[in-house]
Amino acid sequence: MLIFIIRRTGTMALTMLVVSILLFILLELQPGNVAVKVLGPYSSEEQRNLWLEANGYFDPIYQRYFSWLFNFISGDFGDSVRFKVPVSEILWPRLGNTGILAAATLAVVIPISLGLGVLAGMREGSKLDRTISVGSIITTSIPEFASAPLLGAIFVFYLGWLPGTSGMIDGFDIVQLILPVMVLVLYDFGYVTRMTRASMAEVMMTHYIRTAVLKGLPYRTVIMKHALRNALIAPFTVIMLQINWLLSGVIVVEFFFSYKGFGALLLEASLNQDIFMIEACAMVAVFVAVATQTIADVGYTYLNPRIRFS
Amino acid sequence: MAVDVQDVPRRESALLRSLKGIALIRESMVGMIGLGIIVFWVLMALLADVIAPFPPNTNYLPLATPFTPTLDGEGMFWLGTDLQGRDILSRIIHGSRKVLMLAPLATFCAYLVGIPMGLAAGYKRGWVDDVLSFLSNVILSFPILVLYVIIIATIGSSAINILLAVTFASAPGIMRIVRGLVLDLRNREYVFAAETRGEPSWRIMLIEILPNARGPLIVDACLRVGYVIITIGVLGFLGLGLPPPDPDWGGMINEFRVMSMSFPHMTVFPCLAISSLVLGFNLLADGLREVSLRD
Numbered sequence: 001m002l003i004f005i006i007r008r009t010g011t012m013a014l015t016m017l018v019v020s021i022l023l024f025i026l027l028e029l030q031p032g033n034v035a036v037k038v039l040g041p042y043s044s045e046e047q048r049n050l051w052l053e054a055n056g057y058f059d060p061i062y063q064r065y066f067s068w069l070f071n072f073i074s075g076d077f078g079d080s081v082r083f084k085v086p087v088s089e090i091l092w093p094r095l096g097n098t099g100i101l102a103a104a105t106l107a108v109v110i111p112i113s114l115g116l117g118v119l120a121g122m123r124e125g126s127k128l129d130r131t132i133s134v135g136s137i138i139t140t141s142i143p144e145f146a147s148a149p150l151l152g153a154i155f156v157f158y159l160g161w162l163p164g165t166s167g168m169i170d171g172f173d174i175v176q177l178i179l180p181v182m183v184l185v186l187y188d189f190g191y192v193t194r195m196t197r198a199s200m201a202e203v204m205m206t207h208y209i210r211t212a213v214l215k216g217l218p219y220r221t222v223i224m225k226h227a228l229r230n231a232l233i234a235p236f237t238v239i240m241l242q243i244n245w246l247l248s249g250v251i252v253v254e255f256f257f258s259y260k261g262f263g264a265l266l267l268e269a270s271l272n273q274d275i276f277m278i279e280a281c282a283m284v285a286v287f288v289a290v291a292t293q294t295i296a297d298v299g300y301t302y303l304n305p306r307i308r309f310s
Numbered sequence: 311m312a313v314d315v316q317d318v319p320r321r322e323s324a325l326l327r328s329l330k331g332i333a334l335i336r337e338s339m340v341g342m343i344g345l346g347i348i349v350f351w352v353l354m355a356l357l358a359d360v361i362a363p364f365p366p367n368t369n370y371l372p373l374a375t376p377f378t379p380t381l382d383g384e385g386m387f388w389l390g391t392d393l394q395g396r397d398i399l400s401r402i403i404h405g406s407r408k409v410l411m412l413a414p415l416a417t418f419c420a421y422l423v424g425i426p427m428g429l430a431a432g433y434k435r436g437w438v439d440d441v442l443s444f445l446s447n448v449i450l451s452f453p454i455l456v457l458y459v460i461i462i463a464t465i466g467s468s469a470i471n472i473l474l475a476v477t478f479a480s481a482p483g484i485m486r487i488v489r490g491l492v493l494d495l496r497n498r499e500y501v502f503a504a505e506t507r508g509e510p511s512w513r514i515m516l517i518e519i520l521p522n523a524r525g526p527l528i529v530d531a532c533l534r535v536g537y538v539i540i541t542i543g544v545l546g547f548l549g550l551g552l553p554p555p556d557p558d559w560g561g562m563i564n565e566f567r568v569m570s571m572s573f574p575h576m577t578v579f580p581c582l583a584i585s586s587l588v589l590g591f592n593l594l595a596d597g598l599r600e601v602s603l604r605d
Contacts, residue, residue: 018448026464134340137596141589143540145547145563146581153574164571248455252544256567266456267548270463278460285456293451 005298012294019286020072024065027275037273038081072283078276082269087280090265095284097168098254098261102246104177105184106239113189114235117196121231122223124201133197136190144252148183152256155179166257180253187249192238199234203227233303240296244289328524334601341597347590355406362400363388367555369395376575390575392566398576401557402583408558409587413538416473417531420480427481428488429515433496443489446482454479458541462550469552472545476538487530491523498522525602532595536588543584559584 028034034057035048043051052058056067071078077087120132142150156164156179166176203209204227212222251263258264262281269277335341354361363385364370370380372395374387389398431442449457461475495501496519504514545551546560547567554561562580563570570577 014444015448015451018444019451022448023460026460137592138589141536141592142581142585143543143588145544145560146585149563149567149570149574149577150581152571153578156571157574244451244453247453251455251459252547255548267459270459271549273463278463282452282456282460285453286451289453290451 001301004301008294008297012290015290016283016287020069020283021065023279023282024068027279028064028068034275037275072279077280080269080274080277082272082274082277087277090277091262091280091284094260094262094265097259098250098263101177101180101184101250101254101259101261102243104181105188105246106243108181108185109189109192109242110239112185113192114196114232116189117193117235118200118223118228118231120193121197121200121204122227124204129197132193136193138190139186140190142186144183144187144249145256147186148179148253148256151179151182151186164257166259168260176257176259180257180259183253183256184246184249188242188246191245192235192242195238196231196235200227200231203231206230233300236303237296237300240292240299243292247285247289335594335597338597338600340593341601344590344593344595344597347586348594351406351587351590352410354403355410358404358407362397362403364397364400366401366404366557367396370397371395373573389579392562392576393569398562398579401562402559402579405557405559405562405580406583406587408552408556409539409542409584412469412472412542413535416476416538416542417480417535419473419477420534421484421527421531423477424481424484425488425520427485429492429520431485432489432492433511433515433519439489442485446485449479449482450486452479454541455544458545459548459550462545467545467550467552472542472552476541480534480538484530484534487526488523491526492519495519495522529595529598529602532591532598536591536595539584539588539591 035052036043039047039051056064059067075088077091079085080087080090083090116132116136120129123129152164155162162179163173163176164179166180168176209222209227212226213219217226247263250261251267253259254261254264255267262284265277266281266285268274269281335345371378371387371391372393374391374395376388376390378387378390379385380387387397387399389402391397392401427442427446431439457479458475461478462471465471465474492515501514501518504518509518542551542558543560543563546558546562547564549564551561551564552558554565559580563577566573566576
């Protein structure tokens with residue numbers, strides 16, 4: 001097990017390394033472009049050259065890459081071109097806000113999708129199963145950027161129940177969190193539900209469930225004691241991997257509701273060519289994605305003895 | 311003594327057989343509904359000039375709500391007009407063209423890259439597999455929209471660049487699926503037979519293995535077109551889409567998102583349009599999967 005964890009962490013580090021090279025190539029290969037991004041399009045050739053020299057951009061490319069990487073690992077992400085302050089000063093609070101949003105979303109998605117998935121998978125092919133399955137296809141077909149205005153029209157325009165923006169200008173307000181969470185939940189729960197359903201349906205076909213039913217155990221006990229334990233292993237992985245998707249959704253939702261989070265920051269940085277901010281945001285996003293993937297792998301192995309002991 | 315040679319019925323051509331396979335979709339109600347939605351939008355796109363009541367970029371009465379008659383009383387803005395007075399229904403109908411051209415084309419390009427990668431990785435194994443699998447894992451570890459936003463914001467937004475970005479981001483996923491299928495199919499007897507005949511490996515991959523992997527790939531392609539439609543929409547929505555003024559659904563939502571809480575009709579209808587098209591592809595994929603699992 002320990003060796004497995006070490007190996008997975010090693011793969012994770014290697015992935016991050018390749019990602020960093022890709023990002024570096026995409027964004028910093030041409031020093032001239034970096035200077036334009038940092039100093040703005042109206043800077044003179046002379047100014048750019050001075051800046052490039054001062055910041056070591058005339059060094060060979062591998063040297064530049066390694067010094068960038070070293071600074072990055074030691075927590076120095078550079079200065080934001082747009083906000084004129086160190087990237088980390090803005091990045092961490094924003095990431096915290098997105099953490100709140102994501103935690104709230106998962107807190108709703110997990111019970112709903114596990115519950116519906118188990119209900120649907122318990123009796124495969126029943127009317128309830130078909131309804132839940134088709135329902136979850138429909139909700140996953142409404143992308144976040146469409147459900148946000150749709151839900152906004154209903155709850156803000158027609159009913160007037162909720163505020164239409166989530167800027168949190170007067171401090172944290174949980175009411176402003178409801179619509180963004182609703183949008184994210186609506187798009188995300190369908191997939192987890194379908195995966196839980198598939199896992200549950202598979203378990204219900206196994207011999208040990210048939211044995212349990214045939215020996216006359218009450219149906220409730222069969223489900224609670226025998227089926228659920230095995231059926232909930234696969235959804236654990238799915239939920240962890242869902243965090244990767246959540247990071248995409250967060251960009252759309254934060255942009256639409258002007259929520260001051262990480263996704264909006266990344267988008268803003270990309271649109272404004274705020275180069276060091278883009279690099280930091282992208283690295284953080286990939287790190288979160290890869291870390292959750294690794295946790296999913298390790299957790300799955302831990303939860304599933306059939307894999308652990310083989 | 312004459313040997314009675316029985317006439318072997320000729321096998322139908324491969325194309326006809328796969329078409330017949332797809333035609334099985336009529337046994338799935340869900341699939342038929344999906345197909346119906348897609349056909350509806352394809353017709354809309356093809357006949358946009360005939361069906362749309364107004365030209366998409368002409369300005370009439372601004373901010374008309376749905377069912378407002380035109381000033382001369384002869385026509386009607388069924389879904390209202392936007393801030394610049396353009397008829398929303400006509401813009402939605404015309405907007406279907408862009409999505410329906412770009413999404414299948416981008417998906418096709420992604421398959422064109424992903425399939426050879428998957429075939430090579432699954433059939434050759436060894437270091438080819440290791441390298442390709444690792445690279446695809448790296449790309450797949452990006453949250454997908456982060457990848458799109460960075461690529462498009464860096465290389466600029468145009469139809470070609472969106473095509474490139476979709477190919478780059480989707481090919482690894484396709485490769486993974488193809489590879490999985492090939493790992494299973496490469497141990498079949500007909501592959502051994504072909505190897506014994508001394509067929510070159512590209513022939514085995516393309517002629518023996520690929521046609522037998524088509525079932526799951528068709529289902530995946532349907533789902534993927536749906537995702538690409540979402541991608542194109544989301545890029546438009548984030549302001550990274552195709553340049554105006556020609557209508558594009560995501561762009562229409564973006565243009566008036568600030569006013570969507572006070573004049574919802576400008577954003578609600580493009581939202582419904584894009585959701586219905588994605589739903590069509592998802593239902594079709596579900597139907598195809600159901601039908602293919604049946605036999």
